[in-house]
Amino acid sequence: MCDNIIDSQSYQNFVIRKDDKLYNSKDFTNYVSDWETCSLRQWLNKTFYNTAFSREEKMLIGTTFLENNSPDGTWFGTDTGDKIFILSFEDVINSAYGFDSSKSEFDEARKLKGTDYSKCQGVYISQGYPHWWLRTPGDGKAVYLVSSYGWAALGQGVYGTGVGVVPALKLNPKAVDVSVVYDLDGGAWAEGYTAPTSYKANETLALPTAENVVRAGYTFSGWEQTSFVNKTVTYTAKWISNGYTVSFDSNGGTAVADKSLKWSDKVLDGVSDPTKAGYTFAGWKYADSAVSSDTKFSDLAADDKVSEITLVAEWTAKTYTIKFDTRGGTPVADKTLHWDDKVLDGVVPPTKEGGFEFIGWNIVSPKLSVTTLNCTYGELVQDDSIDTVTLGAVWRDTEKPVIIGLENGKIYCGPQKFKVTDNDTSRTAVVIINGKSVEPDADGYYTAEPANGEFKIIAVDSFANMAMVQITVNAAHDYSDWKFDENEHWKECKYGDSVIEKGEHTFEWVTDKEATETEKGIAHEECTVCHAKRNENTEVQKLKTKWEKIRDWLISILVKIIKWFIDLIKDVC
Ligand SMILES: [Zn+2]
Ligand SMILES: [Zn+2]
Incomplete structure (x- = not known):
């Protein structure tokens, strides 16, 4: 320790940050007395040390291990190892150093004179003695000092410049045992490794290396000394998170981009569910494990060397319905199926009586643009909001139409009405008379008007089944002669299709030869209408x-x- 006060300067003129708070800044809001960071310590160990001592002298000066806590336990300063330092509050009440053990005593040993230089620097002198700094912090901005009266007390604010400086050094400081505490920050020691728990302060601590520590998902990047108080140093492990990748196999759904994440991150954070037409998303799976929103990469990867895992989408097929309108055929039950099922798989074709052959299905509803039903439901609808499709049976008409009222080869007298029916009542057969298509009247009749020559009448249904009759139609009946039998007479069309004027004969006697007194006569009966005769050659008596x-x-x-x-x-x- 120097016998004199050699300088006068402030304890601290640096701004420091501690616990996220700025201290000793210009706005004078927060002050702290802290030996490790103070400007006085730096001045002593740099400017003063380099200026006041020769190289040889420096080789003799040891590094002294210092504790820098406040006596009342309110401030724990970091332990320091200094070439040049100032005494602590504990030092100046230590009788072993020749001081009075009472801080309150007006201890002559604690009274020191100032050098001329210190006076030039403005050291404040009272009662012939300056105050001089102790390195011990007090609460807040104050630091302990020795007053000009020789007692030690909490005194000046750190920024005061009128307090004297009394440097001290040790040539052979006693080696201090320092305890080492590790904060592995989530890591652990490698199996079988034991870390050093203490070291001599004048030696170098061999800190554990990357091989000695493990933490799944992280790479060790060194130690940070996070505190050094009361001869206990704490090292906190620094870790760098490893980068991992989750890739997604959407299993036919919309693509999901790879996700970069850390070991303990949730694999699905920020991942949107994929979609897939015809299916409901049922979550992700990794191997056989379901993956939830809380699942972390670390839950899935076997170890942290696995850099990438792939999740596979699970899907639940939605159910759809095909309905069948057989249009008069045997009923076909509704078919439930899934998006990728074939529309007609397992559908038994219907049958329909009355001359119909099933030839397939067409789409009744909704309106769809496909041209074949030999496809999956998805290919059919192409829109998974369509949950029902109705198909209609398509039938081939295998029977020809029937022409009613005309007889092939027959001759008709006057216009002939006829009808055409078809077993397929859903469509009207086309009727062609002598090569010309004709329409029926309001009652459904067609008419073959009188014409010369033959009529050829053809009825064709939509499946080209054809019926044909050939007839002759005259302008009117031809009643040329009476026809009669024993009792009646009538007129008949010579084409045999009509009889008119039918009635009983009205006979009267007609004389063929008059009788005389000498000779008999001859007579017969004859119908007055048709002139039919009976009782011919009947004798008439002589006169x-x-x-x-x-x-x-x-x-x-x-x-x-x-x-x-x-x-x-x-x-x-
Ligand atoms: Zn006729
Ligand atoms: Zn007659």
């Missing part, structure tokens, strides 16, 4: 002579007399 007429007259008189006589007798009786 009577004059004598025969008189005889007949006398006989009739005689008969009358006899009748009169008989009546008379009856009256008398």
Whole structure:
């Protein structure tokens, strides 16, 4: 220790940061008395040390291990190893150093004179003695000092410049045992390794190396001395997070970009679910493990050497329905299927009576643009919000239409109405008369009008099934002669399609040859309408002579007399 006060300067004129707070800054808000960081310590160990001592002298000056805490335990300064230092509060109440053990004593040993230089520097002198700095911090901005009266006390603010400086040094300082504490910050010691727990302050501590520490997902990048107080130094391990990659196999869904992350990061943070037409996303899987929003990379990777893992999307197929309108055929049950199932797999074709052959399905609803049903549901709808498709049966009509009312090869008299029916009632057959398509009337009748020659009438349905009749149509019936039988007469069209004026004969006798008195006559009966004859060549009696007429007259008189006589007798009786 120097016998004199050799200088006068402030304890601290640096701004320091501690616990995220600025101290000793210009705004004078926060002050701290801290030996490790103070400007006085730097001045002593740089400017003063280099100026005041020769190279040889410096070789003799040891490094003294110093503790720098406040006596009341409010401030723990970092331990320092200094060539040049100033005494602590504990030093100046240490009787072993020749001081009075009471801080309050007006200890003559603690009274020191100032050099002329110190006076020039403005050291404050009272009672003939200056105050001089101790390195011991107090609370806040104050530092301990020895007053001009020789007692030691908490005194000046760190910025005071009128306090004297009394340098001290040790030539052979006693080696101090320093305890070492490690903060592995989540890491651990390598198996079988034991870290040193103390060292001599004048020796170099062999700190553990990267081989001695392990932390999954991190690379060791060295030690940081985070505190050195009360002969205990604390080293905190520094780690660099390893980079890992999660890649996503969306398994047919929309692509999901690779994700870079750290060992303990959640693999799905910020990852949007993929989508896949026809499927509901059911989460990610890694090997056989389901992956949740809380799953970390470290939960999945076997060890931290695994740099990349691939998650595979799980999908639940949505269910869709195909309905079948068989349009008169046997019913076909609804089919439930999935997006990638074939539309018609397992569908039994319907049958339909009445001359129909099933030839396939078409789309009834909704409106879709595909041209084949030999596809999957997804290919069919191409929009997974369409949950139902209705198909309709398509039938081939295998029977030809029927022309009703006309007989092939027949001759008709006058216009002929006819109808055409087809087993496929959903479509009207096309009717062609002599090469010209005709339409039916309101009642569904077609008419073959009279014309010369033959009619060729063709009815064709939509599957080209064809019916044909050939007929002749005359302008009217041809009733040229009476026809009759024994009792009736009538007129009949010579084409046999009509009978008119039918009635019973009205016979009258017709004389073929008049009778004479000498010869018989001949007569027959004849219908006055149709002139049909019967009883032909019937004989007519000869005419009577004059004598025969008189005889007949006398006989009739005689008969009358006899009748009169008989009546008379009856009256008398
Ligand atoms: Zn006729
Ligand atoms: Zn007649």
